[in-house]
Amino acid sequence: MQQLAYYVSKYGLSLIFVNVLLEQMGLPIPAIPVLVVAGALAVERDLSAPRVVLVAVLASLIADALWYALGKQHGFRVLKTLCRVSLSPDSCVRQTTSIFEKWGLPSLVVAKFVPGFSTVAPPLAGAINARFLPFLLYDGAGALVWAGAGVAAGMAFHRAIDRGLEFLTGIGSWALVVLGAALALFILVKWWQRRRFYKLLRMARISPEELHRLMDEGHDPVVLDVRTDGARLADPRRIPGARLLALSDIPEKLAGLPRDREIILYCT
Amino acid sequence: MERGFTLVRPLAGGLDGWVAAGYAVDAEPLIAIRPADT
Numbered sequence: 001m002q003q004l005a006y007y008v009s010k011y012g013l014s015l016i017f018v019n020v021l022l023e024q025m026g027l028p029i030p031a032i033p034v035l036v037v038a039g040a041l042a043v044e045r046d047l048s049a050p051r052v053v054l055v056a057v058l059a060s061l062i063a064d065a066l067w068y069a070l071g072k073q074h075g076f077r078v079l080k081t082l083c084r085v086s087l088s089p090d091s092c093v094r095q096t097t098s099i100f101e102k103w104g105l106p107s108l109v110v111a112k113f114v115p116g117f118s119t120v121a122p123p124l125a126g127a128i129n130a131r132f133l134p135f136l137l138y139d140g141a142g143a144l145v146w147a148g149a150g151v152a153a154g155m156a157f158h159r160a161i162d163r164g165l166e167f168l169t170g171i172g173s174w175a176l177v178v179l180g181a182a183l184a185l186f187i188l189v190k191w192w193q194r195r196r197f198y199k200l201l202r203m204a205r206i207s208p209e210e211l212h213r214l215m216d217e218g219h220d221p222v223v224l225d226v227r228t229d230g231a232r233l234a235d236p237r238r239i240p241g242a243r244l245l246a247l248s249d250i251p252e253k254l255a256g257l258p259r260d261r262e263i264i265l266y267c268t
Numbered sequence: 269m270e271r272g273f274t275l276v277r278p279l280a281g282g283l284d285g286w287v288a289a290g291y292a293v294d295a296e297p298l299i300a301i302r303p304a305d306t
Contacts, residue, residue, distance in 0.1 A: 077284075205280040208289035227283070237293040239279075239286055266279035266286070 009046050012038060016052055017059045020147075024063030026119045028187050031056070032150050039154020040161035049151050056147035057140060060112075064122040064139050071126025076234050076268050078123045100124050101230050108138040112146035128230050211264055215241075221262040231268045239266065 016034055023031040035056060042049035070078045100107055100121060111121040125135045154161060168178065214221050223242040225232070232244070245253060257263060279285065287293060 204277055206277040207280050208286045208291060211279060211286075212289070212291055223279075225283075235283065237283065237287070237295050239283065240292060240294050242294075263276040264279055265276065267282045268284065 012041070012047050013051060013055050017055045020056045020059035021063050024060050024119065025066070028190055029183070030186070035147055035150030036154035036157075037161060037165070039151035039156075040158035040165075041154075042151065043155050043158040044162070049155065052151055053144065053147045056150075057143040060143035060147070061136065061140055064143075065136070067119070067122035068126040068132070068135055068139075071123030072129065073126075075127045076231055079120060079127065079268075100128075101228055105130055105134055105138045108135070109142045109145060111139075111142050113149075127234065206264055211239075214262065219262065221264050222257055223264045223266065226265050227267050235268065242266070 016031075016038055019029060019034045020031045022029050035052065038047050038052045039049060041047045042052060067078075105125065107117075108121055108125070112118045122135075122139065125139075171178070211221065211223070223239050224245045225238050225242040226245055228246075232238075238244075281288065283293075
C-alpha cells in the first residue's frame with residue numbers, strides 16, 4: 001500500500017489528466033473509476049481532492065473546447081463522424097440533438113452524466129454557433145459537478161475502495177493484468193453491442209438507390225424528414241416530396257399517414 | 269419495423285447518403301418567411 005501511495009502521489013494527477021482528456025475526446029476509457037479511486041486516496045491524503053477536481057475540469061475543458069471548435073468549423077458532419085467511431089451509436093446524434101435543442105446550453109451542466117451526450121454536446125454547441133464564453137461557463141460547471149461527484153463518491157466509500165486497492169497491491173504485478181483485462185472486457189462488450197446494433201440497422205435500412213427506384217417505378221413511398229429543427233436550419237435541402245415530421249410527433253401524426261404505402265424516414 | 273403499415277424503413281446514410289448517390293434535392297427554405305409588410 002505504501003508503494004501504491006507513492007506512485008499515486010507522484011503520477012496520480014498526470015494519470016487523471018490523461019484519462020479524462022482521452023475519455024472526453026471520445027475514447028472508450030471511463031474516467032469515473034479513476035476519479036472515485038482518487039477521491040478515496042484523498043481521504044488518506046495521498047492526493048489533494050481539490051487538485052484532482054481541478055485537473056479533471058481542466059482536461060475536460062481542453063477536450064470539449066477542441067470539439068466545440070471542430071463543431072463550429074465543420075457543423076453537423078463532425079457529429080456524424082463522432083457517431084461512427086462512438087461505441088454507443090444508439091444514443092447518438094438524433095437523441096442528443098433533441099436534448100440540446102430542448103434545454104440549450106444549461107444542458108451541459110448535466111451532459112457528462114448522460115451516456116453518449118457527454119462527447120456529442122460540445123461539437124453540437126459549436127455546430128449551432130453557440131457563443132464560446134457561455135459554452136465554456138456551462139461546460140466548466142458540468143465538468144465541476146461531474147468530477148466533484150466522482151471524487152465525493154470515492155471519499156464516501158473510501159474504506160471499501162481501500163480494501164480493493166490493498167487486494168490489488170497484494171497480488172503485485174497481477175493487478176495490472178486484472179485492471180487491463182477489466183478495461184479490455186468493457187471495450188469488447190461495447191464493441192459487440194455496437195456491432196449488433198449496426199447489423200440490425202443494416203437489415204432494416206433502404207439504400208438511396210432502392211428508394212430512387214421505388215420513386216421511379218411509381219410506388220410513391222412516403223418520405224419523412226425526421227431531422228431536428230437545428231439540423232434542418234443547418235442544411236435546408238430535402239429529398240423531393242419529403243414531408244417534415246418531428247420524431248416526437250410520430251405517435252400523434254401516425255393516423256394521418258397512408259397505410260398502404262411504404263414509409264421511409266431519413267435524418268442528417 | 270411494422271406499425272400496421274406496409275413497411276417502415278430508415279434511409280441508409282440519411283440525406284447525405286442520398287446526395288452522395290447523386291440524386292436531386294429540393295433546396296427551398298423549410299421555415300416559412302413572413303412577407304414584409306407592405
